[in-house]
Amino acid sequence: MTNERLQHAVESLKKTKVRMTPQRHAILEFLFETMTHPTADEIYKALEGKFPNMSVATVYNNLRVFKEAGIVKELTYGDSSSRFDSITNNHYHIICNDCGKIVDFHYPALDEVETLAEHVTNFEVKSHRMEIYGKCPQCRSEQNVVHS
Amino acid sequence: MTNERLQHAVESLKKTKVRMTPQRHAILEFLFETMTHPTADEIYKALEGKFPNMSVATVYNNLRVFKEAGIVKELTYGDSSSRFDSITNNHYHIICNDCGKIVDFHYPALDEVETLAEHVTNFEVKSHRMEIYGKCPQCRSEQNVVHS
DNA sequence: ACACTAAATTATAAGAATTACAATGTAATA
DNA sequence: TATTACATTGTAATTCTTATAATTTAGTGT
Numbered sequence: 486m487t488n489e490r491l492q493h494a495v496e497s498l499k500k501t502k503v504r505m506t507p508q509r510h511a512i513l514e515f516l517f518e519t520m521t522h523p524t525a526d527e528i529y530k531a532l533e534g535k536f537p538n539m540s541v542a543t544v545y546n547n548l549r550v551f552k553e554a555g556i557v558k559e560l561t562y563g564d565s566s567s568r569f570d571s572i573t574n575n576h577y578h579i580i581c582n583d584c585g586k587i588v589d590f591h592y593p594a595l596d597e598v599e600t601l602a603e604h605v606t607n608f609e610v611k612s613h614r615m616e617i618y619g620k621c622p623q624c625r626s627e628q629n630v631v632h633s
Numbered sequence: 634m635t636n637e638r639l640q641h642a643v644e645s646l647k648k649t650k651v652r653m654t655p656q657r658h659a660i661l662e663f664l665f666e667t668m669t670h671p672t673a674d675e676i677y678k679a680l681e682g683k684f685p686n687m688s689v690a691t692v693y694n695n696l697r698v699f700k701e702a703g704i705v706k707e708l709t710y711g712d713s714s715s716r717f718d719s720i721t722n723n724h725y726h727i728i729c730n731d732c733g734k735i736v737d738f739h740y741p742a743l744d745e746v747e748t749l750a751e752h753v754t755n756f757e758v759k760s761h762r763m764e765i766y767g768k769c770p771q772c773r774s775e776q777n778v779v780h781s
Numbered sequence: 782a783c784a785c786t787a788a789a790t791t792a793t794a795a796g797a798a799t800t801a802c803a804a805t806g807t808a809a810t811a
Numbered sequence: 812t813a814t815t816a817c818a819t820t821g822t823a824a825t826t827c828t829t830a831t832a833a834t835t836t837a838g839t840g841t
Contacts, residue, residue: 504837506789525828540791545828547789561709565799566827577746579754590750595743595763602727602738602765610767611730615743617750619758652808652817673798688820693799695818713828714798 490571491517494556503550508532508539512547516557522568522578522587560587562616581621588621638719639665642704651698656680656687660695664705670716670726670735729769736769 494513495505503509511532515523523531529544548569551557560568562580568587576589595613603610642661643653651657659680663671671679677692696717699705708716710728716735724737743761751758 502788502838504788506837508790538791540793541827542792542829543790559711561711563707563709563715567711577750579750579756579758581756582759588754588756590754592746592749595746598725598740598743598763599765601740602725603767606727606736606738607770608727608729608736608765608767609773610727610765612767613763613765615746615761615763617747617756617758617761619751619756619760622755625757650809650817654808654818656819686820688822689798690800690821691819 490573494554494571497556498550498554501554503554508536508543509547509550511535512544513551513556516551516569516571520589522560522570524566524568526566528569577615577617579617579619581624582618583620583624586621586623590617638721642702642719645704646698646702649702651702656684656691657695657698659683660692661699661704664699664717664719668737670708670718672714672716674714676717725763725765727765727767729772730766731768731772734769734771738765 491514494517495510499505512528515528515531519531521527525541525544525548528548529539529541532539532544548557548559551569552559556572558570558572560570560578562568564585575594576591579588579590580586581588595615599610599613602608639662642665643658647653660676663676663679667679669675673689673692673696676696677687677689680687680692696705696707699717700707704720706718706720708718708726710716712733723742724739727736727738728734729736743763747758747761750756
Protein backbone atom coordinates (compact mmCIF):
# COMPACT_ATOMS: atom_id res chain seq x y z
CA MET A 486 0.00 0.00 0.00
CA THR A 487 3.00 2.25 0.50
CA ASN A 488 3.85 1.39 -3.05
CA GLU A 489 0.40 2.22 -4.24
CA ARG A 490 0.48 5.64 -2.66
CA LEU A 491 3.97 6.20 -4.00
CA GLN A 492 2.88 5.26 -7.51
CA HIS A 493 0.01 7.63 -7.25
CA ALA A 494 2.27 10.45 -6.13
CA VAL A 495 4.76 9.84 -8.93
CA GLU A 496 2.00 9.92 -11.50
CA SER A 497 0.43 13.06 -10.17
CA LEU A 498 3.84 14.71 -10.34
CA LYS A 499 4.41 13.62 -13.91
CA LYS A 500 1.14 15.19 -14.93
CA THR A 501 2.67 18.55 -14.22
CA LYS A 502 6.09 19.30 -15.66
CA VAL A 503 7.97 17.66 -12.81
CA ARG A 504 10.66 15.24 -14.01
CA MET A 505 11.41 12.03 -12.22
CA THR A 506 15.08 11.88 -11.31
CA PRO A 507 16.65 9.11 -9.26
CA GLN A 508 17.27 11.46 -6.34
CA ARG A 509 13.74 12.77 -6.41
CA HIS A 510 12.33 9.30 -6.53
CA ALA A 511 14.48 8.17 -3.63
CA ILE A 512 13.37 11.09 -1.47
CA LEU A 513 9.76 10.36 -2.25
CA GLU A 514 10.23 6.69 -1.53
CA PHE A 515 11.87 7.43 1.78
CA LEU A 516 9.11 9.80 2.80
CA PHE A 517 6.45 7.26 2.02
CA GLU A 518 8.01 4.35 3.78
CA THR A 519 9.34 6.01 6.91
CA MET A 520 7.17 6.61 9.92
CA THR A 521 9.56 9.04 11.53
CA HIS A 522 8.60 12.49 10.21
CA PRO A 523 12.18 13.25 9.23
CA THR A 524 13.95 16.58 8.97
CA ALA A 525 15.58 17.62 5.71
CA ASP A 526 18.94 16.70 7.14
CA GLU A 527 17.77 13.27 8.22
CA ILE A 528 16.56 12.59 4.69
CA TYR A 529 19.89 13.77 3.36
CA LYS A 530 21.82 11.47 5.69
CA ALA A 531 19.53 8.53 5.02
CA LEU A 532 20.22 8.74 1.31
CA GLU A 533 23.90 9.57 1.23
CA GLY A 534 24.73 5.89 0.98
CA LYS A 535 22.82 5.60 -2.26
CA PHE A 536 23.72 9.06 -3.53
CA PRO A 537 27.12 10.07 -2.18
CA ASN A 538 27.13 13.23 -4.25
CA MET A 539 23.67 14.46 -3.50
CA SER A 540 23.43 18.01 -2.25
CA VAL A 541 21.35 19.17 0.70
CA ALA A 542 19.90 21.75 -1.65
CA THR A 543 18.39 18.92 -3.65
CA VAL A 544 16.55 17.71 -0.61
CA TYR A 545 15.19 21.14 0.13
CA ASN A 546 14.27 21.78 -3.49
CA ASN A 547 12.36 18.58 -3.73
CA LEU A 548 10.58 19.04 -0.46
CA ARG A 549 9.37 22.37 -1.79
CA VAL A 550 8.20 20.74 -5.01
CA PHE A 551 6.37 18.05 -3.10
CA LYS A 552 4.76 20.57 -0.82
CA GLU A 553 3.54 22.60 -3.77
CA ALA A 554 2.13 19.44 -5.30
CA GLY A 555 0.27 18.70 -2.08
CA ILE A 556 2.09 15.41 -1.55
CA VAL A 557 4.02 16.36 1.53
CA LYS A 558 3.30 18.47 4.57
CA GLU A 559 5.76 20.57 6.51
CA LEU A 560 5.53 20.36 10.28
CA THR A 561 7.00 23.24 12.24
CA TYR A 562 7.40 22.77 15.94
CA GLY A 563 9.24 24.81 18.47
CA ASP A 564 12.59 23.28 17.63
CA SER A 565 14.84 24.67 14.97
CA SER A 566 14.21 22.49 11.95
CA SER A 567 11.08 21.55 10.07
CA ARG A 568 9.88 17.99 9.74
CA PHE A 569 8.19 16.49 6.75
CA ASP A 570 5.37 14.03 6.45
CA SER A 571 3.77 12.44 3.43
CA ILE A 572 0.14 13.41 3.51
CA THR A 573 -2.30 10.71 4.48
CA ASN A 574 -5.90 10.95 5.46
CA ASN A 575 -7.28 12.43 8.62
CA HIS A 576 -4.62 11.90 11.14
CA TYR A 577 -3.15 14.22 13.66
CA HIS A 578 0.01 14.09 15.73
CA ILE A 579 0.67 13.78 19.40
CA ILE A 580 4.12 14.91 20.44
CA CYS A 581 6.14 14.13 23.54
CA ASN A 582 7.41 17.26 25.27
CA ASP A 583 10.27 15.32 26.82
CA CYS A 584 11.77 13.15 24.08
CA GLY A 585 10.18 14.66 20.97
CA LYS A 586 8.60 11.46 19.73
CA ILE A 587 5.73 11.97 17.29
CA VAL A 588 2.91 9.47 17.18
CA ASP A 589 0.09 9.41 14.64
CA PHE A 590 -3.37 9.47 15.98
CA HIS A 591 -6.54 9.06 13.97
CA TYR A 592 -9.45 11.38 14.36
CA PRO A 593 -12.08 12.69 11.99
CA ALA A 594 -11.15 16.07 10.55
CA LEU A 595 -12.40 19.05 12.49
CA ASP A 596 -14.75 20.30 9.81
CA GLU A 597 -17.06 21.85 12.33
CA VAL A 598 -14.36 24.15 13.64
CA GLU A 599 -13.48 25.22 10.13
CA THR A 600 -17.06 26.05 9.31
CA LEU A 601 -17.54 28.03 12.47
CA ALA A 602 -14.33 29.96 11.97
CA GLU A 603 -15.38 30.79 8.44
CA HIS A 604 -18.63 32.30 9.62
CA VAL A 605 -17.18 34.20 12.52
CA THR A 606 -14.14 35.68 10.80
CA ASN A 607 -15.29 35.86 7.19
CA PHE A 608 -12.07 34.17 6.09
CA GLU A 609 -12.18 31.72 3.24
CA VAL A 610 -10.94 28.66 5.11
CA LYS A 611 -8.47 26.36 3.38
CA SER A 612 -7.09 24.06 6.03
CA HIS A 613 -6.26 23.66 9.66
CA ARG A 614 -3.58 22.26 11.86
CA MET A 615 -3.87 20.55 15.18
CA GLU A 616 -1.41 18.85 17.47
CA ILE A 617 -1.52 17.48 20.93
CA TYR A 618 1.34 17.68 23.40
CA GLY A 619 2.10 15.58 26.40
CA LYS A 620 4.35 12.90 27.80
CA CYS A 621 4.72 9.57 26.06
CA PRO A 622 4.37 6.22 27.85
CA GLN A 623 8.13 5.63 27.94
CA CYS A 624 8.92 9.02 29.44
CA ARG A 625 6.06 8.62 31.89
CA SER A 626 7.43 5.37 33.23
CA GLU A 627 10.98 6.69 33.44
CA GLN A 628 9.69 9.55 35.51
CA ASN A 629 8.03 7.15 37.91
CA VAL A 630 11.18 5.23 38.67
CA VAL A 631 12.19 5.74 42.29
CA HIS A 632 15.79 6.86 42.56
CA SER A 633 17.24 5.42 45.74
CA MET B 634 -7.58 44.25 32.46
CA THR B 635 -4.35 44.11 30.54
CA ASN B 636 -2.85 45.62 33.65
CA GLU B 637 -4.40 43.02 35.83
CA ARG B 638 -3.04 40.18 33.78
CA LEU B 639 0.35 41.87 33.65
CA GLN B 640 0.39 42.30 37.41
CA HIS B 641 -0.44 38.69 37.85
CA ALA B 642 2.36 37.64 35.53
CA VAL B 643 4.90 39.82 37.28
CA GLU B 644 3.95 38.39 40.63
CA SER B 645 4.09 34.80 39.48
CA LEU B 646 7.56 35.48 38.11
CA LYS B 647 8.75 37.01 41.37
CA LYS B 648 7.65 33.92 43.21
CA THR B 649 10.39 32.04 41.47
CA LYS B 650 13.86 33.52 41.39
CA VAL B 651 13.17 35.71 38.39
CA ARG B 652 14.19 39.33 38.90
CA MET B 653 12.25 42.22 37.52
CA THR B 654 14.45 44.42 35.40
CA PRO B 655 13.23 47.40 33.38
CA GLN B 656 13.87 45.60 30.09
CA ARG B 657 12.09 42.50 31.23
CA HIS B 658 9.13 44.50 32.42
CA ALA B 659 8.92 46.41 29.17
CA ILE B 660 8.96 43.22 27.11
CA LEU B 661 6.21 41.75 29.26
CA GLU B 662 4.18 44.93 29.02
CA PHE B 663 4.51 45.02 25.27
CA LEU B 664 3.45 41.40 24.95
CA PHE B 665 0.39 41.96 27.07
CA GLU B 666 -0.83 45.08 25.36
CA THR B 667 -0.13 44.25 21.73
CA MET B 668 -2.56 42.26 19.65
CA THR B 669 -0.08 41.56 16.91
CA HIS B 670 1.70 38.31 17.88
CA PRO B 671 5.14 39.89 17.36
CA THR B 672 8.42 38.25 16.41
CA ALA B 673 11.47 38.65 18.65
CA ASP B 674 12.83 41.23 16.26
CA GLU B 675 9.61 43.21 16.27
CA ILE B 676 9.71 43.35 20.04
CA TYR B 677 13.32 44.47 19.87
CA LYS B 678 12.50 47.24 17.41
CA ALA B 679 9.43 48.33 19.34
CA LEU B 680 11.49 48.90 22.46
CA GLU B 681 14.65 50.37 21.06
CA GLY B 682 13.24 53.86 21.58
CA LYS B 683 12.96 53.25 25.31
CA PHE B 684 16.09 51.08 25.56
CA PRO B 685 18.62 52.16 22.94
CA ASN B 686 21.22 49.79 24.31
CA MET B 687 19.12 46.71 24.68
CA SER B 688 20.50 43.61 23.04
CA VAL B 689 18.51 41.18 20.89
CA ALA B 690 19.83 38.47 23.15
CA THR B 691 17.92 40.04 26.01
CA VAL B 692 14.70 39.69 24.09
CA TYR B 693 15.37 36.04 23.33
CA ASN B 694 16.49 35.30 26.87
CA ASN B 695 13.37 36.79 28.34
CA LEU B 696 11.06 35.11 25.90
CA ARG B 697 12.59 31.82 26.99
CA VAL B 698 12.06 32.71 30.64
CA PHE B 699 8.46 33.66 30.00
CA LYS B 700 7.84 30.49 28.08
CA GLU B 701 9.26 28.40 30.88
CA ALA B 702 7.03 30.23 33.32
CA GLY B 703 4.00 29.46 31.16
CA ILE B 704 3.23 33.13 30.58
CA VAL B 705 3.99 33.27 26.88
CA LYS B 706 3.45 30.90 24.02
CA GLU B 707 5.69 30.46 20.99
CA LEU B 708 3.96 30.15 17.64
CA THR B 709 5.96 28.50 14.89
CA TYR B 710 4.68 28.65 11.38
CA GLY B 711 6.37 27.70 8.17
CA ASP B 712 8.14 31.03 7.85
CA SER B 713 11.53 31.68 9.31
CA SER B 714 10.82 33.38 12.62
CA SER B 715 8.73 32.47 15.63
CA ARG B 716 5.97 34.66 16.94
CA PHE B 717 5.06 35.15 20.56
CA ASP B 718 1.73 35.51 22.25
CA SER B 719 0.82 36.10 25.85
CA ILE B 720 -1.30 33.19 26.92
CA THR B 721 -4.98 33.87 27.33
CA ASN B 722 -7.92 31.56 27.68
CA ASN B 723 -9.51 29.47 25.02
CA HIS B 724 -8.83 31.26 21.84
CA TYR B 725 -7.37 29.97 18.64
CA HIS B 726 -5.85 31.67 15.63
CA ILE B 727 -6.89 31.91 12.03
CA ILE B 728 -4.08 32.88 9.71
CA CYS B 729 -4.15 34.37 6.23
CA ASN B 730 -2.04 32.40 3.77
CA ASP B 731 -1.61 35.45 1.57
CA CYS B 732 -0.78 38.36 3.87
CA GLY B 733 0.03 36.55 7.09
CA LYS B 734 -2.50 38.34 9.24
CA ILE B 735 -3.44 36.51 12.44
CA VAL B 736 -6.91 36.91 13.88
CA ASP B 737 -8.08 35.59 17.23
CA PHE B 738 -11.09 33.39 17.21
CA HIS B 739 -12.93 32.08 20.23
CA TYR B 740 -13.92 28.51 20.55
CA PRO B 741 -14.32 26.19 23.50
CA ALA B 742 -11.17 24.19 24.07
CA LEU B 743 -11.04 20.85 22.36
CA ASP B 744 -11.09 18.83 25.55
CA GLU B 745 -12.74 15.93 23.83
CA VAL B 746 -9.87 15.48 21.41
CA GLU B 747 -7.39 15.60 24.25
CA THR B 748 -9.27 12.95 26.18
CA LEU B 749 -9.56 10.69 23.21
CA ALA B 750 -5.91 11.04 22.33
CA GLU B 751 -4.96 10.23 25.87
CA HIS B 752 -6.88 6.98 25.76
CA VAL B 753 -5.72 5.92 22.35
CA THR B 754 -2.03 6.71 22.72
CA ASN B 755 -1.51 6.38 26.45
CA PHE B 756 0.26 9.72 26.52
CA GLU B 757 -0.25 11.99 29.49
CA VAL B 758 -1.78 14.93 27.63
CA LYS B 759 -0.71 18.43 28.61
CA SER B 760 -1.94 20.75 25.90
CA HIS B 761 -2.83 21.10 22.28
CA ARG B 762 -2.44 23.51 19.46
CA MET B 763 -4.85 24.31 16.70
CA GLU B 764 -4.83 26.85 13.93
CA ILE B 765 -6.94 27.48 10.91
CA TYR B 766 -5.57 28.72 7.61
CA GLY B 767 -7.29 30.53 4.79
CA LYS B 768 -7.69 33.85 3.06
CA CYS B 769 -8.72 36.95 5.00
CA PRO B 770 -11.56 39.23 3.87
CA GLN B 771 -9.19 41.89 2.52
CA CYS B 772 -7.18 39.45 0.42
CA ARG B 773 -10.39 37.85 -0.79
CA SER B 774 -11.75 41.13 -2.08
CA GLU B 775 -8.46 42.09 -3.71
CA GLN B 776 -8.49 38.80 -5.54
CA ASN B 777 -11.97 39.51 -6.86
CA VAL B 778 -11.07 42.82 -8.46
CA VAL B 779 -11.37 42.58 -12.24
CA HIS B 780 -8.18 43.74 -13.91
CA SER B 781 -9.14 45.36 -17.23
C1' DA C 782 19.08 6.18 -31.63
C1' DC C 783 20.16 11.38 -31.47
C1' DA C 784 19.75 15.93 -30.50
C1' DC C 785 17.44 19.55 -28.16
C1' DT C 786 15.72 22.17 -24.35
C1' DA C 787 13.96 23.07 -20.12
C1' DA C 788 14.43 21.45 -15.74
C1' DA C 789 17.35 19.27 -12.01
C1' DT C 790 21.49 18.65 -9.56
C1' DT C 791 25.65 20.06 -7.46
C1' DA C 792 28.79 22.85 -4.84
C1' DT C 793 29.28 26.72 -2.63
C1' DA C 794 28.24 31.14 -0.83
C1' DA C 795 25.06 34.06 1.34
C1' DG C 796 21.30 35.15 4.47
C1' DA C 797 18.62 35.05 8.52
C1' DA C 798 17.23 33.50 13.11
C1' DT C 799 18.81 32.00 17.25
C1' DT C 800 22.17 30.74 20.80
C1' DA C 801 26.64 30.81 23.35
C1' DC C 802 29.98 33.25 25.80
C1' DA C 803 32.68 36.45 28.56
C1' DA C 804 32.68 40.84 30.65
C1' DT C 805 30.07 44.16 32.95
C1' DG C 806 26.05 45.81 35.42
C1' DT C 807 22.27 45.54 38.69
C1' DA C 808 18.09 43.69 41.60
C1' DA C 809 17.11 41.63 45.72
C1' DT C 810 18.42 40.58 50.30
C1' DA C 811 20.48 41.01 54.79
C1' DT D 812 25.64 49.55 52.02
C1' DA D 813 27.79 45.31 50.68
C1' DT D 814 27.16 41.05 48.71
C1' DT D 815 25.90 37.77 45.41
C1' DA D 816 23.55 35.58 42.11
C1' DC D 817 21.11 36.71 38.24
C1' DA D 818 20.62 39.89 33.89
C1' DT D 819 22.24 42.47 30.22
C1' DT D 820 25.28 43.66 26.58
C1' DG D 821 27.99 43.03 22.48
C1' DT D 822 29.78 39.99 19.63
C1' DA D 823 30.94 35.70 17.68
C1' DA D 824 29.41 31.28 16.47
C1' DT D 825 26.00 28.02 14.99
C1' DT D 826 22.31 26.28 12.51
C1' DC D 827 18.80 26.04 9.09
C1' DT D 828 17.48 27.41 4.69
C1' DT D 829 17.81 29.78 0.26
C1' DA D 830 20.23 31.79 -3.81
C1' DT D 831 23.36 31.37 -7.56
C1' DA D 832 26.05 29.73 -11.39
C1' DA D 833 27.90 25.88 -13.74
C1' DT D 834 27.10 21.30 -15.14
C1' DT D 835 24.22 17.36 -15.99
C1' DT D 836 20.11 15.00 -17.37
C1' DA D 837 14.98 13.65 -18.21
C1' DG D 838 11.62 13.91 -21.42
C1' DT D 839 10.27 14.87 -26.06
C1' DG D 840 10.25 14.93 -31.13
C1' DT D 841 12.63 13.62 -35.23
